[in-house]
Amino acid sequence: MFNVFVQINWLSxxxxxxxxxxxxALWFTLLFPRSYHLSLGKAMQPQQKPExxxxxxPALCCLxxxxxxxxxxxxxxxxxxxxxxxxxxxxxxxxxxxxTVNIAINPNIPRPLLYGLISGAYHMTGITIVCIILVLMK
Numbered sequence: 001m002f003n004v005f006v007q008i009n010w011l012s013x014x015x016x017x018x019x020x021x022x023x024x025a026l027w028f029t030l031l032f033p034r035s036y037h038l039s040l041g042k043a044m045q046p047q048q049k050p051e052x053x054x055x056x057x058p059a060l061c062c063l064x065x066x067x068x069x070x071x072x073x074x075x076x077x078x079x080x081x082x083x084x085x086x087x088x089x090x091x092x093x094x095x096x097x098x099x100t101v102n103i104a105i106n107p108n109i110p111r112p113l114l115y116g117l118i119s120g121a122y123h124m125t126g127i128t129i130v131c132i133i134l135v136l137m138k
Contacts, residue, residue, distance in 0.1 A: 004074045012137030017066040019133070020126040021059050027122045039104075039115035065096070066130050073134050084135035088128040096123035 028036050037043045069091060078084055100123060101116035109115050 004071055007074050008070050009134075009137055012134050013066055013070050015137060016070070016130040016133035017063050020066060020130050021062040023126050023129065024058055024062065024122060027118075027125075032118050035114065036118050039109065039111040039118055041110035062126070065127070066134075069127065069130050070134050073131065073138070078135060079138060081132065081135060084131040085128065088124075088131035091131075092124040092127040096120070096127055 034043065037045070069087070072078075072091070073084065073087060076087070078087055097116070097120035100120045101112070104112035104115040104119070106112070
């Protein structure tokens with residue numbers, strides 16, 4: 001199993017990580033900022049400059065997700081675009097979206113389903129991009 005790490009094209013991991021992370025920046029600040037803040041109950045609060053943890057934390061998480069996806073892609077010997085899209089659907093819906101909604105369902109998020117929809121859709125889109133890039137650069 002550990003020989004999978006040797007087989008991975010690490011340049012493809014970097015090339016997949018960057019758009020996944022950048023999509024998040026666009027998703028939450030340009031595409032859906034109003035809905036995202038509404039889901040958090042912060043629609044009426046003035047925008048603040050984000051602290052570094054809100055930049056580096058998601059970057060690290062996206063990198064870990066991308067590496068884990070590459071490991072699965074190589075371990076499962078996925079080499080076609082169709083199979084990569086199936087993997088993206090399994091990881092996206094089965095882990096990322098489900099976990100995002102589960103995290104959202106707590107008393108601190110006033111609109112958990114809206115949060116789950118916005119953040120889950122981001123992760124579903126992001127992991128699809130990741131899987132496409134990883135398989136095309138394999």
